[in-house]
Amino acid sequence: MHKYILKRLIYAVIIFFFVMLIIYALMRCLPTSYIETVARAKSQQPGSKSYEEWMAQLSAMYNMDKGILPGYIGWLGDFFRGNFGDSWFYTVPVIQRFHETIWLSFWMGLITMFFELIIAIPLGIVAATRQYSRADYVISIVALAGISLPTFFFASLLKLVFSVKLGWFDLFGLVGRNYEQLTAWGKFMDKADHLVLPIVTLVVISVGSLMRYTRTNMLEVLNADYIRTARAKGLNERKVIYHHAFRNTLIPLVTIVGGSLPGLFSGALITETLYSIPGIGYASYHAMVSGDIPFSMFYLAFLAILTLLGNLISDILYAVVDPRVRIA
């Protein structure tokens, strides 16, 4: 087992190297407008160096003067030493901005996942146990509709109904207008209030796929020989489903949920942007759109690590949870 994990880790590091090489090369090919803008501004100050000199100095400062491969090695060395550089857009160290935003995204993701699980799993099981019933059709179509719903359209609908027509929530932002005057509890409730719509959006958009996944796996288990045996020996249906079938359905569920745990940190890029929630997704959206290379590189590397970690966790969990899987 340890050997397997070690092997997978080394493998993940190699993949990470190449993923970031591709991303770095891509970033270097973009027009480096930020550096040019700064250099232009600085060269126009009285008694300043020429534009070319500033350009050279700034490029050297940001490791942009070397070729792609040496520049990449330099970036990678900095990254692993924990030196992530300063964000151009936010003009603070990248890691500071990261700390400011990541926890909000994490809590949002966690709450979303909680609701997703308590909605998707029971409904998926109901759909599977009553296959081809009316409930199954309704659940399947609702799940598909959730998958098919564009985030921005659903968010706009929610805003129209709950913010504009009913006036229950604010349209944008994390805190209300009189946030500073509130007590500690009031501040907490204010933030919670502003997070309702984003979380509803996230849950509705993402619940469908988990529901379908539960249904499919449950159906597969219900078709297995041991379920037929359980029925044949006269167990009541409740026991067959919740004792024999559901436990086996948990195997793929645990792996998929475990695998998506790192994803809690990745932030909801689109949803956070739509609701102006200052999480990591919102922060990196603005950094990316304004060509902030250090922050974008950090965020992309972070996402790549989360993906690799998720794959690793789900593979390990698969082996741990399912005794039939033997790892060589």
Add this chain to the structure above:
Amino acid sequence: MSDSMKNVKPNDRPPMRMQNVPGTVSRRHAEKITKESVKNSSASSTPQGDGEQQYSLNDDRRVKVLSPGAMVAKRFFRNRIAVAGLVILAFMFLFSFLGGILTPYKEDQQFYRTDYQNKEYAGVVRNVDFRFASAEGQKLDTVIQAQVVLATQKGSDSFSYRGTEYQLIQEGEDFYRVATADGTTLGIAYKDVVSSSVEGQTLPYEVQYGILKAYTNGEDSFEVGGKSYTIDEDGGIFADGAELAFISRYVVQPILPDIFLSRAFKEELVATLEDGGEEFMFTDPNGEAHEYTIRYRADVKNWSVLQETATRVYDTYASPSRTHWLGTDRNGMDMLTRLMYGGRVSLVIGFIVEIISTVLGIIMGGLAGYFGKWVDNLIMRIVDIFYCIPSMPIIIILGAAMDAMSVDPQIRMIYLMLILGFLGWPGMARLIRGQILSLREQEFMTATEACGISVSRRIFKHLIPNVIPQIIVSVSMGIGGTIITESTLSFLGLGVKFPFASWGNIINDVNNTFVLTTYWFIWIPAGTLLLLTVLAFNLVGDGLRDAFDPKMKR
């Protein structure tokens, strides 16, 4: 047969969560499909006897043989939800491709409307201060003017200033003549204003005095210098039948210096004012009728007259009407037409992206699956790397970069398709590799080898056709996902750009909260079409998967 014995659909579309780390789920997904492959390849034509008695037992016509394709079609059309999806898709294609031809408008045709705007035209003041005019050859300077005002307020008929005595002779209501003690007239003080009816003409002092004297005393005619003048009830002064001047307590001045206000206009205005009215119509000598609105401004104690003028503007955010069934958008373009062309763009992008990634995926997956060993290893490692690239952020960064380089919208659309297609192939490659890995071990592949068929023929003639069901299902669901991605990008302003329409960039307008709250017809139809299309692709994909499955019982 109990419920649980019925067919199982062993795989599911990998959850398309753009916000989460991509790729965590899909690995398992690909493995699932591998298991299923054996069943599909053995899907042969099952003879279905319908027991028609007139043929002998060994007559071929006794058995109705359905081709595998017909079986799939039969199973598909039995699934009502999938058929509903197909109907929606057919409608969307007709709407987008045929609708674009039938609509009388062009994609970027702008419409105009005449907008009536109230512009400041004239200002009206009711004169409450004395105005002064000096007699010919005399000078009524401002210090004396001030003394006159003081004296009238006190009600005295004389005043002295710097040892000189002046006398104030009341000639009419609010009309005084100022003279020195010896009787020399210096000038006049009055409140009713005499303005000339003829452009550029000034009235001599004597005439002005005569008009004022007659008007303030309520007389309707007078004589000055042997010439007789008449005053009508509206304050018009006529000499020899021709209009000369106009007297009124109200001072009407145009806002723009090059406008001359005719007496008829002023009369109409004053008449409305005195009646307490707020609006009047006036037709100027050129025959142009305008509507005027009078507004009292309490802070400066005057009236301003607003003229309603017609201007041609873009017909933006027009409500649905007979000419524009869904109204017009922020650029004054017909919404329904934009939706049709937007549908074209969204559907075409969905298809092209999916074709690119499918072709790439078939080639790479086919090679990996057929050759195995190091080829498989290499290609699968490349797939792993591509899986790990966070696609949404990359597309956003590239979109922003294209913004910075101001790429032409048409070229940009092509880039967008290439990028999306190129980021999408690893999933397809994995799917096909898994299928082929198991297929190539089967007897029919040994037979092809024994027959000496070339490698490329073996892959593309014998292996790939067996994977086509999986490809079709994956493509039909993939198009839905691509359309969502494309519309999200267009919504963020990083995808398809104006002047091209896309369902995403049509909805983009809701970023303006006023549009969100007021103009439902701008974004609800586009969003609904988008949702329906993606849903239909998913339904059809789902239905096809069930139909391709030979164990499917319903």
